[in-house]
Amino acid sequence: MYVKTSLTPIEKLAQLGDEATRFEPAGDSPLAERRRRRSPDDEQMLSCISHVNTPKGVKPVLKAMVTTACENDCYYCPFRSGRGEMRRVAFTPDELASAFDRLQRSGIVDGLFLSSGVLNGGASVQDKIIDTGEILRTKYHYQDYIHLKIMPGAEYDQIARAMQIADRVSVNLEAPTAERLYALAPKKDFYAELFQRLQWTQQVRQQTPHRVRASTVTQFVVGAVGDTDLELLSLSARLYGQLGLTRAYYSGFSPVADTPLEDTPPTPFLRERRLYQASFLLRDYRWDVEDLPFLNDGNLRQDIDPKRAWADVHLLHAPVEVMHAAREALMRVPGIGPVGADAIIKARQRGSLTDLAHLRAIGIRTASLAAPYILLSGRRPPQQLSMWE
Helix, strand or coil: CECCCCCCHHHHHHHHCCCCCCCCCCCCCHHHHHHCCCCHHHCCCCCCEEEEEECCEEEEEEEEECECCCCCCCCCCCCCCCCCCCCECECCHHHHHHHHHHHHHCCCCCCEEEECCCCCCHHHHHHHHHHHHHHHHHCCCCCCCEEEECCCCCCHHHHHHHHHHCCEEECCCECCCHHHHHHHCCCCCHHHHHHHHHHHHHHHHHHCHHHCCCEEEEEEEECCCCCCHHHHHHHHHHHHHHCCCCEEEEEECCCCCCCCCCCCCCCCHHHHHHHHHHHHHHHHCCCCHHHCCECCCCCECCCCCHHHHHHHHHCCCCCEECCCCCHHHHCCCCCCCHHHHHHHHHHCCCCCCCCHHHHHHCCCCCHHHHHHHEEECCECCCCCCCCCC
Protein backbone atom coordinates (compact mmCIF):
# COMPACT_ATOMS: atom_id res chain seq x y z
CA MET A 1 0.00 0.00 0.00
CA TYR A 2 1.41 3.41 -0.93
CA VAL A 3 1.16 6.65 1.01
CA LYS A 4 -1.31 9.13 -0.52
CA THR A 5 0.39 11.35 -3.08
CA SER A 6 -1.34 14.40 -1.60
CA LEU A 7 1.10 14.35 1.31
CA THR A 8 3.89 16.94 1.23
CA PRO A 9 7.51 15.71 1.07
CA ILE A 10 8.00 16.64 4.74
CA GLU A 11 4.89 14.66 5.69
CA LYS A 12 6.20 11.68 3.73
CA LEU A 13 9.53 11.93 5.53
CA ALA A 14 7.60 11.78 8.80
CA GLN A 15 5.91 8.61 7.51
CA LEU A 16 9.33 7.06 6.93
CA GLY A 17 10.12 7.13 10.64
CA ASP A 18 13.33 5.66 11.99
CA GLU A 19 12.60 2.15 10.69
CA ALA A 20 13.67 3.15 7.19
CA THR A 21 17.40 3.26 7.86
CA ARG A 22 17.70 2.39 11.55
CA PHE A 23 20.08 -0.46 10.82
CA GLU A 24 22.13 1.33 8.15
CA PRO A 25 24.89 3.39 9.80
CA ALA A 26 25.50 6.76 8.18
CA GLY A 27 28.59 7.90 10.08
CA ASP A 28 31.76 6.92 11.91
CA SER A 29 30.30 5.87 15.29
CA PRO A 30 27.79 3.18 14.33
CA LEU A 31 27.36 1.67 17.80
CA ALA A 32 26.52 5.06 19.33
CA GLU A 33 24.32 5.84 16.33
CA ARG A 34 22.33 2.65 16.89
CA ARG A 35 21.94 3.17 20.66
CA ARG A 36 21.12 6.87 20.56
CA ARG A 37 17.55 7.64 21.56
CA ARG A 38 15.55 10.78 20.96
CA SER A 39 14.90 12.98 23.97
CA PRO A 40 11.53 14.53 24.82
CA ASP A 41 12.84 17.79 23.35
CA ASP A 42 13.02 16.08 19.95
CA GLU A 43 9.32 15.28 19.72
CA GLN A 44 8.75 17.77 16.92
CA MET A 45 11.75 16.49 14.98
CA LEU A 46 11.49 13.90 12.23
CA SER A 47 12.51 10.53 13.61
CA CYS A 48 14.57 9.87 10.47
CA ILE A 49 17.01 12.61 11.55
CA SER A 50 20.00 11.31 13.49
CA HIS A 51 23.06 13.01 14.99
CA VAL A 52 25.90 11.28 13.19
CA ASN A 53 29.70 11.34 13.49
CA THR A 54 30.75 12.14 9.90
CA PRO A 55 34.21 12.83 8.40
CA LYS A 56 33.16 16.49 8.58
CA GLY A 57 32.19 16.42 12.26
CA VAL A 58 29.05 15.57 14.22
CA LYS A 59 26.00 16.55 12.18
CA PRO A 60 22.23 16.10 12.23
CA VAL A 61 21.80 13.84 9.19
CA LEU A 62 18.56 13.08 7.36
CA LYS A 63 18.41 9.31 6.72
CA ALA A 64 15.96 8.86 3.86
CA MET A 65 14.93 6.47 1.09
CA VAL A 66 13.86 7.21 -2.47
CA THR A 67 11.23 4.50 -2.00
CA THR A 68 10.42 1.89 0.63
CA ALA A 69 8.82 -0.29 -2.06
CA CYS A 70 11.09 -3.18 -3.03
CA GLU A 71 11.00 -6.07 -5.47
CA ASN A 72 13.56 -8.07 -3.48
CA ASP A 73 12.48 -10.46 -0.76
CA CYS A 74 15.40 -10.25 1.68
CA TYR A 75 14.55 -12.42 4.67
CA TYR A 76 15.58 -9.89 7.32
CA CYS A 77 14.35 -6.61 5.83
CA PRO A 78 11.28 -4.64 6.99
CA PHE A 79 10.73 -3.54 3.36
CA ARG A 80 10.86 -6.99 1.72
CA SER A 81 8.41 -7.43 -1.12
CA GLY A 82 6.43 -10.15 0.64
CA ARG A 83 5.85 -8.32 3.89
CA GLY A 84 2.11 -7.95 4.33
CA GLU A 85 0.17 -4.73 3.88
CA MET A 86 2.82 -2.33 5.12
CA ARG A 87 2.64 1.28 4.02
CA ARG A 88 5.12 2.28 1.31
CA VAL A 89 6.58 5.72 0.63
CA ALA A 90 8.09 7.08 -2.60
CA PHE A 91 9.72 10.40 -3.55
CA THR A 92 10.81 12.08 -6.74
CA PRO A 93 14.37 13.48 -6.71
CA ASP A 94 12.94 17.02 -6.74
CA GLU A 95 10.74 16.28 -3.73
CA LEU A 96 13.61 14.84 -1.71
CA ALA A 97 16.03 17.60 -2.63
CA SER A 98 13.55 20.40 -1.90
CA ALA A 99 12.55 18.83 1.42
CA PHE A 100 16.20 18.48 2.43
CA ASP A 101 16.93 22.07 1.39
CA ARG A 102 14.04 23.31 3.50
CA LEU A 103 15.25 21.36 6.54
CA GLN A 104 18.87 22.41 5.97
CA ARG A 105 18.04 26.09 5.65
CA SER A 106 16.03 25.84 8.87
CA GLY A 107 19.09 24.46 10.66
CA ILE A 108 17.40 21.11 11.34
CA VAL A 109 19.75 18.96 9.25
CA ASP A 110 23.24 19.30 7.81
CA GLY A 111 23.84 16.02 6.02
CA LEU A 112 22.04 13.41 3.94
CA PHE A 113 22.18 9.61 3.91
CA LEU A 114 20.15 8.36 0.95
CA SER A 115 19.20 4.76 0.33
CA SER A 116 16.28 3.02 -1.38
CA GLY A 117 14.38 -0.15 -1.99
CA VAL A 118 14.88 -1.74 -5.40
CA LEU A 119 12.06 -0.99 -7.82
CA ASN A 120 12.22 -1.57 -11.60
CA GLY A 121 15.83 -2.70 -11.18
CA GLY A 122 18.79 -1.29 -9.31
CA ALA A 123 19.93 0.96 -12.17
CA SER A 124 16.55 2.72 -12.32
CA VAL A 125 16.60 3.54 -8.60
CA GLN A 126 20.27 4.51 -8.79
CA ASP A 127 19.37 7.23 -11.28
CA LYS A 128 16.95 8.73 -8.75
CA ILE A 129 19.54 8.61 -5.96
CA ILE A 130 22.11 10.34 -8.19
CA ASP A 131 19.58 12.89 -9.46
CA THR A 132 18.74 13.86 -5.87
CA GLY A 133 22.40 14.44 -5.08
CA GLU A 134 22.96 16.43 -8.28
CA ILE A 135 19.97 18.69 -7.56
CA LEU A 136 21.31 19.40 -4.09
CA ARG A 137 24.81 20.19 -5.40
CA THR A 138 23.77 22.31 -8.40
CA LYS A 139 20.33 23.82 -7.82
CA TYR A 140 20.57 24.29 -4.04
CA HIS A 141 24.39 24.67 -3.89
CA TYR A 142 24.67 22.33 -0.90
CA GLN A 143 28.33 21.38 -0.47
CA ASP A 144 28.37 19.51 2.84
CA TYR A 145 27.98 15.83 3.76
CA ILE A 146 26.15 13.46 1.39
CA HIS A 147 26.28 9.66 1.68
CA LEU A 148 24.73 7.78 -1.27
CA LYS A 149 23.87 4.09 -1.43
CA ILE A 150 25.06 2.10 -4.47
CA MET A 151 22.25 -0.25 -5.44
CA PRO A 152 22.60 -3.90 -6.51
CA GLY A 153 23.03 -3.90 -10.29
CA ALA A 154 24.08 -0.23 -10.58
CA GLU A 155 26.03 0.56 -13.74
CA TYR A 156 29.71 1.59 -13.83
CA ASP A 157 28.99 5.13 -15.06
CA GLN A 158 26.41 5.58 -12.31
CA ILE A 159 28.95 4.60 -9.67
CA ALA A 160 31.49 7.00 -11.16
CA ARG A 161 28.97 9.84 -11.05
CA ALA A 162 27.87 9.03 -7.49
CA MET A 163 31.51 9.17 -6.38
CA GLN A 164 31.87 12.64 -7.88
CA ILE A 165 28.77 13.92 -6.05
CA ALA A 166 28.92 12.22 -2.65
CA ASP A 167 31.36 12.38 0.24
CA ARG A 168 30.77 8.68 0.87
CA VAL A 169 29.20 5.79 -1.06
CA SER A 170 28.20 2.42 0.34
CA VAL A 171 27.96 -0.94 -1.40
CA ASN A 172 26.36 -3.22 1.15
CA LEU A 173 27.56 -6.83 0.75
CA GLU A 174 25.29 -7.89 3.65
CA ALA A 175 27.05 -11.26 4.00
CA PRO A 176 30.67 -12.48 3.81
CA THR A 177 30.09 -15.25 1.23
CA ALA A 178 27.74 -16.06 -1.62
CA GLU A 179 26.28 -18.95 0.38
CA ARG A 180 25.54 -16.76 3.39
CA LEU A 181 23.97 -14.10 1.17
CA TYR A 182 21.68 -16.68 -0.46
CA ALA A 183 20.40 -17.65 3.00
CA LEU A 184 19.83 -13.98 3.83
CA ALA A 185 18.70 -12.45 0.52
CA PRO A 186 18.11 -15.17 -2.10
CA LYS A 187 17.33 -12.79 -4.99
CA LYS A 188 20.72 -11.05 -4.80
CA ASP A 189 23.85 -12.20 -6.61
CA PHE A 190 26.89 -11.76 -4.33
CA TYR A 191 29.50 -11.42 -7.07
CA ALA A 192 27.62 -10.05 -10.10
CA GLU A 193 25.45 -7.48 -8.29
CA LEU A 194 27.42 -6.51 -5.19
CA PHE A 195 31.11 -7.45 -5.01
CA GLN A 196 31.75 -6.27 -8.56
CA ARG A 197 30.35 -2.84 -7.61
CA LEU A 198 32.89 -2.58 -4.79
CA GLN A 199 35.62 -3.44 -7.28
CA TRP A 200 34.31 -0.71 -9.58
CA THR A 201 34.55 1.93 -6.84
CA GLN A 202 38.28 1.18 -6.59
CA GLN A 203 38.66 1.28 -10.38
CA VAL A 204 36.96 4.67 -10.53
CA ARG A 205 39.21 5.96 -7.74
CA GLN A 206 42.35 4.74 -9.49
CA GLN A 207 41.40 5.89 -13.01
CA THR A 208 40.01 9.34 -12.18
CA PRO A 209 41.40 10.31 -8.75
CA HIS A 210 41.10 14.03 -9.50
CA ARG A 211 37.33 13.68 -10.00
CA VAL A 212 36.50 11.42 -7.07
CA ARG A 213 35.08 12.95 -3.91
CA ALA A 214 33.72 9.86 -2.12
CA SER A 215 35.20 7.23 0.14
CA THR A 216 33.71 3.72 0.08
CA VAL A 217 32.14 1.64 2.86
CA THR A 218 30.22 -1.61 3.13
CA GLN A 219 27.86 -3.19 5.63
CA PHE A 220 27.25 -6.73 6.88
CA VAL A 221 24.15 -8.09 8.61
CA VAL A 222 25.70 -10.11 11.44
CA GLY A 223 24.43 -13.27 13.05
CA ALA A 224 21.25 -14.18 11.18
CA VAL A 225 22.46 -17.06 9.00
CA GLY A 226 25.42 -18.64 10.80
CA ASP A 227 28.13 -16.27 9.55
CA THR A 228 31.30 -16.38 11.65
CA ASP A 229 33.62 -13.60 12.76
CA LEU A 230 36.42 -15.30 10.84
CA GLU A 231 34.41 -15.08 7.60
CA LEU A 232 33.45 -11.44 8.18
CA LEU A 233 36.92 -10.26 9.17
CA SER A 234 38.73 -12.22 6.46
CA LEU A 235 36.66 -10.47 3.81
CA SER A 236 37.03 -7.12 5.59
CA ALA A 237 40.83 -7.46 5.54
CA ARG A 238 40.72 -8.18 1.82
CA LEU A 239 38.53 -5.14 1.19
CA TYR A 240 40.82 -2.87 3.24
CA GLY A 241 43.95 -4.13 1.53
CA GLN A 242 42.80 -4.55 -2.07
CA LEU A 243 39.76 -2.34 -2.69
CA GLY A 244 40.53 0.78 -0.64
CA LEU A 245 37.58 0.34 1.70
CA THR A 246 37.33 3.11 4.31
CA ARG A 247 35.48 0.96 6.81
CA ALA A 248 33.20 -2.03 7.24
CA TYR A 249 29.99 -1.76 9.26
CA TYR A 250 28.78 -4.76 11.27
CA SER A 251 25.06 -4.44 12.02
CA GLY A 252 23.82 -7.06 14.42
CA PHE A 253 20.72 -8.85 13.19
CA SER A 254 17.47 -7.76 14.80
CA PRO A 255 14.33 -9.79 13.97
CA VAL A 256 11.44 -8.08 12.18
CA ALA A 257 7.87 -9.32 12.40
CA ASP A 258 6.37 -10.90 9.29
CA THR A 259 9.72 -11.92 7.82
CA PRO A 260 11.14 -15.45 7.39
CA LEU A 261 13.73 -14.74 10.12
CA GLU A 262 11.32 -13.26 12.68
CA ASP A 263 11.98 -16.11 15.15
CA THR A 264 15.78 -15.92 14.83
CA PRO A 265 17.33 -14.49 18.04
CA PRO A 266 18.97 -11.04 17.84
CA THR A 267 22.73 -10.74 17.67
CA PRO A 268 24.31 -9.73 21.01
CA PHE A 269 25.57 -6.16 21.10
CA LEU A 270 28.96 -7.36 22.35
CA ARG A 271 29.50 -9.32 19.15
CA GLU A 272 29.16 -6.12 17.12
CA ARG A 273 31.58 -4.36 19.45
CA ARG A 274 34.24 -7.09 19.19
CA LEU A 275 33.95 -7.13 15.40
CA TYR A 276 34.57 -3.37 15.25
CA GLN A 277 37.55 -3.66 17.60
CA ALA A 278 39.07 -6.45 15.50
CA SER A 279 38.32 -4.59 12.27
CA PHE A 280 40.24 -1.55 13.50
CA LEU A 281 43.21 -3.78 14.34
CA LEU A 282 43.20 -4.93 10.71
CA ARG A 283 42.72 -1.46 9.23
CA ASP A 284 44.64 0.85 11.56
CA TYR A 285 47.17 -1.40 13.31
CA ARG A 286 48.15 -3.50 10.28
CA TRP A 287 47.29 -6.81 11.93
CA ASP A 288 46.79 -9.91 9.79
CA VAL A 289 43.65 -12.00 10.14
CA GLU A 290 45.86 -14.82 11.41
CA ASP A 291 46.84 -12.63 14.38
CA LEU A 292 43.28 -12.40 15.67
CA PRO A 293 42.44 -14.80 18.55
CA PHE A 294 39.52 -16.77 17.12
CA LEU A 295 37.91 -19.58 19.08
CA ASN A 296 37.40 -23.03 17.58
CA ASP A 297 33.99 -22.04 16.19
CA GLY A 298 35.51 -19.19 14.16
CA ASN A 299 34.23 -16.43 16.46
CA LEU A 300 35.94 -13.97 18.79
CA ARG A 301 35.60 -14.04 22.56
CA GLN A 302 32.88 -11.66 23.70
CA ASP A 303 34.06 -11.31 27.29
CA ILE A 304 37.31 -9.55 26.38
CA ASP A 305 38.48 -7.33 23.53
CA PRO A 306 40.58 -9.08 20.84
CA LYS A 307 43.75 -7.09 21.44
CA ARG A 308 43.81 -8.03 25.11
CA ALA A 309 42.91 -11.65 24.30
CA TRP A 310 45.94 -11.81 22.00
CA ALA A 311 48.19 -10.13 24.59
CA ASP A 312 47.14 -12.56 27.32
CA VAL A 313 48.53 -15.39 25.21
CA HIS A 314 51.62 -13.72 23.76
CA LEU A 315 52.77 -10.97 26.14
CA LEU A 316 51.96 -11.96 29.73
CA HIS A 317 55.08 -14.12 29.85
CA ALA A 318 57.08 -12.18 27.27
CA PRO A 319 56.41 -8.51 28.05
CA VAL A 320 57.42 -5.70 25.70
CA GLU A 321 60.34 -3.53 26.82
CA VAL A 322 59.00 -0.02 26.33
CA MET A 323 62.49 1.55 26.14
CA HIS A 324 63.57 -0.52 23.14
CA ALA A 325 60.52 -1.91 21.33
CA ALA A 326 59.69 -0.91 17.75
CA ARG A 327 56.52 1.06 17.07
CA GLU A 328 54.67 -2.02 15.77
CA ALA A 329 55.52 -3.99 18.93
CA LEU A 330 54.36 -1.12 21.16
CA MET A 331 51.01 -1.00 19.36
CA ARG A 332 50.45 -4.67 20.17
CA VAL A 333 50.19 -3.72 23.86
CA PRO A 334 46.67 -3.10 25.24
CA GLY A 335 46.28 0.56 26.14
CA ILE A 336 48.87 1.75 23.60
CA GLY A 337 47.72 2.91 20.19
CA PRO A 338 49.46 4.71 17.31
CA VAL A 339 49.51 8.07 19.11
CA GLY A 340 50.78 6.51 22.33
CA ALA A 341 53.50 4.57 20.52
CA ASP A 342 54.72 7.75 18.82
CA ALA A 343 54.72 9.57 22.18
CA ILE A 344 56.82 6.79 23.75
CA ILE A 345 59.37 6.83 20.94
CA LYS A 346 59.73 10.58 21.22
CA ALA A 347 59.90 10.58 25.04
CA ARG A 348 62.55 7.88 25.34
CA GLN A 349 64.91 9.97 23.24
CA ARG A 350 64.93 12.45 26.12
CA GLY A 351 65.30 9.98 29.01
CA SER A 352 64.19 6.75 30.65
CA LEU A 353 60.58 5.72 31.22
CA THR A 354 60.58 3.86 34.52
CA ASP A 355 57.08 4.30 35.91
CA LEU A 356 53.45 4.23 34.75
CA ALA A 357 53.25 7.86 35.82
CA HIS A 358 55.78 8.66 33.10
CA LEU A 359 53.50 7.08 30.50
CA ARG A 360 50.51 9.03 31.79
CA ALA A 361 52.57 12.22 31.69
CA ILE A 362 53.13 11.79 27.93
CA GLY A 363 49.42 11.29 27.29
CA ILE A 364 48.86 7.53 27.71
CA ARG A 365 45.86 7.66 30.02
CA THR A 366 45.30 3.89 29.80
CA ALA A 367 48.80 3.08 31.05
CA SER A 368 47.51 0.72 33.75
CA LEU A 369 45.89 -1.43 31.03
CA ALA A 370 49.36 -1.88 29.56
CA ALA A 371 51.00 -2.74 32.88
CA PRO A 372 50.72 -6.57 32.72
CA TYR A 373 52.30 -6.66 29.27
CA ILE A 374 55.30 -4.32 29.49
CA LEU A 375 58.68 -3.74 31.10
CA LEU A 376 59.81 -0.24 32.02
CA SER A 377 63.61 -0.12 31.89
CA GLY A 378 63.74 -3.84 32.62
CA ARG A 379 61.20 -3.90 35.45
CA ARG A 380 57.53 -4.85 35.56
CA PRO A 381 55.38 -1.91 36.68
CA PRO A 382 52.75 -2.24 39.43
CA GLN A 383 49.57 -3.83 38.07
CA GLN A 384 46.92 -2.43 40.38
CA LEU A 385 44.17 -0.94 38.23
CA SER A 386 43.26 2.66 38.73
CA MET A 387 39.61 3.14 39.76
CA TRP A 388 39.29 5.60 36.84
CA GLU A 389 40.46 3.12 34.18
